[in-house]
Amino acid sequence: MPRLLQLAAMKKGLVISSAILSALAAVASFIPHVVIYYVVREIMNVYPNFGTLDIHRINLLGLAAFGGIVLNILLYFLALMCSHLAAFGTLYELKVNFASHLARVPLGFHILIGSGKLRKIMDENIEKIEGFIAHQLPDIVASMVAPVAMFVILFAIDWRFGLAAAFGVAIAYFVQVKGYGREGSKKMMELYMNSLEDMNNASVEYIRGITVVKAFRQTVYSFRRMHNAISEYTKMVIPFTLSWENTMSAFTTIINNIYLFLVPVGIWAGIRATNYSEYAVNFIFYLIFVPSIATVMMKLMYVTSGARQIVGGVERMDNILNEAELPQPKFPGTISSHDIVFDQVSFSYQGQDAEALSGVTFTANREEITAIVGPSGGGKSTIAHLIPRFFDVTEGSIRIGGVDVRNMRSEYLMEKVSFVFQDVFLFKQSIMENIRIGNQNATDDQVMAAAKAAQCHEFILKLPKGYDTVIGTRGVHLSGGEQQRIAIARAIVKDAPIIVLDEATAFSDPENEYLIQRAFEKLMHGKTVIMIAHRLSTIRSANKIVVLDKGRLIEEGSHDQLLAKEGKYYDMWLRYTQTLTWKINRKGASVHV
Numbered sequence: 001m002p003r004l005l006q007l008a009a010m011k012k013g014l015v016i017s018s019a020i021l022s023a024l025a026a027v028a029s030f031i032p033h034v035v036i037y038y039v040v041r042e043i044m045n046v047y048p049n050f051g052t053l054d055i056h057r058i059n060l061l062g063l064a065a066f067g068g069i070v071l072n073i074l075l076y077f078l079a080l081m082c083s084h085l086a087a088f089g090t091l092y093e094l095k096v097n098f099a100s101h102l103a104r105v106p107l108g109f110h111i112l113i114g115s116g117k118l119r120k121i122m123d124e125n126i127e128k129i130e131g132f133i134a135h136q137l138p139d140i141v142a143s144m145v146a147p148v149a150m151f152v153i154l155f156a157i158d159w160r161f162g163l164a165a166a167f168g169v170a171i172a173y174f175v176q177v178k179g180y181g182r183e184g185s186k187k188m189m190e191l192y193m194n195s196l197e198d199m200n201n202a203s204v205e206y207i208r209g210i211t212v213v214k215a216f217r218q219t220v221y222s223f224r225r226m227h228n229a230i231s232e233y234t235k236m237v238i239p240f241t242l243s244w245e246n247t248m249s250a251f252t253t254i255i256n257n258i259y260l261f262l263v264p265v266g267i268w269a270g271i272r273a274t275n276y277s278e279y280a281v282n283f284i285f286y287l288i289f290v291p292s293i294a295t296v297m298m299k300l301m302y303v304t305s306g307a308r309q310i311v312g313g314v315e316r317m318d319n320i321l322n323e324a325e326l327p328q329p330k331f332p333g334t335i336s337s338h339d340i341v342f343d344q345v346s347f348s349y350q351g352q353d354a355e356a357l358s359g360v361t362f363t364a365n366r367e368e369i370t371a372i373v374g375p376s377g378g379g380k381s382t383i384a385h386l387i388p389r390f391f392d393v394t395e396g397s398i399r400i401g402g403v404d405v406r407n408m409r410s411e412y413l414m415e416k417v418s419f420v421f422q423d424v425f426l427f428k429q430s431i432m433e434n435i436r437i438g439n440q441n442a443t444d445d446q447v448m449a450a451a452k453a454a455q456c457h458e459f460i461l462k463l464p465k466g467y468d469t470v471i472g473t474r475g476v477h478l479s480g481g482e483q484q485r486i487a488i489a490r491a492i493v494k495d496a497p498i499i500v501l502d503e504a505t506a507f508s509d510p511e512n513e514y515l516i517q518r519a520f521e522k523l524m525h526g527k528t529v530i531m532i533a534h535r536l537s538t539i540r541s542a543n544k545i546v547v548l549d550k551g552r553l554i555e556e557g558s559h560d561q562l563l564a565k566e567g568k569y570y571d572m573w574l575r576y577t578q579t580l581t582w583k584i585n586r587k588g589a590s591v592h593v
């Protein structure tokens with residue numbers, strides 16, 4: 001809660017104005033109640049000669065009650081206006097801070113946390129904070145001021161009746177606090193929240209993976225995680241609800257029946273009364289007034305429990321904001337050449353004991369192609385991720401042109417390296433803008449030249465609006481290969497001296513693969529290239545091949561040198577060439593030719 005208030009204080013003036021206006025609105029909401037007291041008094045004063053009732057005075061009182069209602073609405077409206085202005089301002093600042101922080105943390109952080117989770121934190125949790133400032137904060141203030149105003153009225157008119165009502169409220173709260181304080185109640189609440197979150201996560205996973213679920217003919221019953229989460233929740237929720245049965249029933253019964261405390265005191269006060277007219281006015285007023293106690297107290301309860309839910313979201317946001325930024329060098333270096341040296345590089349992913357890379361040493365010579373191959377999990381992608389500092393090495397160093405990558409400013413390093421990864425992200429913008437992301441200063445002609453070199457030009461011209469076609473609009477769908485070629489066009493237009501290609505051709509059909517290969521040739525010309533490939537055919541012409549296995553470099557050399565060694569690469573090559581010569585016979589069985 002203090003952190004929530006700290007966030008709200010980003011727009012202090014507006015938040016304070018909203019709180020004051022909301023408090024005044026809460027006080028104004030009792031004006032009609034006070035008016036009722038005076039109306040009852042007027043009536044009792046003339047009892048039983050109602051004909052002598054001062055109608056003009058009654059009308060004035062009615063107007064005052066109406067004025068109270070209008071004032072309450074007006075003040076609350078102004079309070080909400082201030083709180084909304086504060087909330088939008090805070091939301092804007094939080095989102096900008098969050099986004100710029102995300103740009104400063106190591107890129108690897110995004111790989112580890114996943115875009116779905118970040119989107120949830122950015123959209124849902126930060127927006128919940130906006131909801132808190134815009135609505136809940138003024139409501140909390142009003143809900144806290146209202147009981148105070150209520151008790152002032154209760155005690156001001158006849159303290160004995162006030163005391164009776166307050167006693168009822170105290171008992172209701174005592175019952176509830178006891179319920180919260182019950183042994184195991186906190187633990188149960190925690191288990192309930194966890195179980196609910198688990199079920200929500202499993203549902204999201206189920207829906208996101210619905211195509212896989214359907215393709216493999218799974219149902220919610222066979223999709224274990226979801227099924228288990230629902231069963232767990234069901235097992236949890238019934239005892240959880242039942243555990244509150246007595247406490248909540250007692251609380252609501254008491255708070256809705258404050259009469260039970262008022263009536264005996266009323267009878268006792270009636271017996272002792274000397275001025276019956278005064279006694280009757282007061283007692284009637286209290287009988288009319290006490291139902292609003294339940295409304296005021298219930299609102300207070302719901303408003304505070306709503307705020308408790310947001311606290312979890314704020315914690316999640318703070319965890320991201322506390323994530324360390326990528327350290328920047330005090331005295332950044334500049335490079336003179338573009339060879340890349342891995343010097344005794346070891347690296348483990350956060351929370352993993354095993355090393356993804358252990359003491360890897362090799363040089364990717366400038367303007368040459370260095371291919372990284374090896375079995376799955378060998379550490380190939382990790383190599384690609386360490387060059388642009390998605391993560392920093394645990395031991396050893398990576399140097400470009402003699403300068404440790406940790407001694408380069410992030411922007412400088414990013415200028416020097418282009419990536420073509422398997423997952424291509426296209427923005428919902430025109431194709432022209434999507435390619436220009438590689439280089440914001442590129443002219444239209446340069447973008448088109450890059451698209452031609454990346455073998456994109458022809459298919460782009462066939463799109464409804466050519467280069468101005470917005471990706472993601474109705475009917476505009478690019479195949480996996482076409483998306484990859486757009487990514488290559490981006491890299492061509494960026495024209496960085498170092499290129500990192502990660503499994504870029506994995507999804508391609510022969511036609512696409514041919515086009516992609518041609519695009520690559522244009523992209524790689526005269527650059528230092530690190531190519532991570534599964535298909536050995538694509539790397540045969542590489543100047544150097546580095547073979548990784550279980551995070552260790554086991555072989556290094558040209559294709560012919562490695563074949564001559566008859567080691568791991570030789571085995572991989574043999575298996576690869578064998579698969580090429582497998583054919584499917586007519587009956588569906590495979591034969592070796």
Ligand SMILES: Nc1ncnc2c1ncn2[C@@H]1O[C@H](COP(=O)(O)OP(=O)(O)OP(=O)(O)O)[C@@H](O)[C@H]1O
Nearest residue numbers: 111112349352356375376377378379380381382383
């Ligand atoms: N984000 C991660 N968190 C924890 N461990 C990881 C992460 N990414 C990779 N690893 C582990 O690091 C090791 C090397 O993985 P890496 O992805 O670099 O291998 P790879 O050779 O590229 O595999 P593949 O060919 O299957 O893509 C593996 O043991 C893998 O389980």
